[in-house]
Amino acid sequence: MTYPEFVKGTSRCAHCNTELKEEYVTVRDNHMILNYFDFENGEDNIFCDKYCLADALSAETILIEEDGG
Template sequence: MESELKGLLEKNNNTKRCAHCDKELKENYFKVLENFLQVKFYTDPEGEDNMFCSEECVLKSLFVEEMTFGKEIGFKKGAD
């Protein structure tokens, strides 16, 4: 309850926060500019769900991970 109240007060004070890790954004932030994602994935009218403190937070929020050939989830070697 206390953290929810703190979040509401900070939003009212116009504090911008990272959409992934909740770190306060100071001067710069990262934003996904791909049109499809902006229209279909990021829905906050103020754009606060598309503001990130780092490239790492953008990648984590989109579930981007490095893969190794032949070791992908659901991949069966020799399957067509």
């Protein structure tokens, strides 16, 4: 697949539905595109920022606790 179809004034983040104005974040990994995203035009693979993408993929920050001894 190519990049998602971006239509100014219409394209919205697939996760939070924010209108996309000047840029978007998209996943380029082939495995992900084939197995995770469903739309050929990429409408579910277009996000407002990397944090929103991480949220959509259930990526999580885990704090590593120092071993206090």
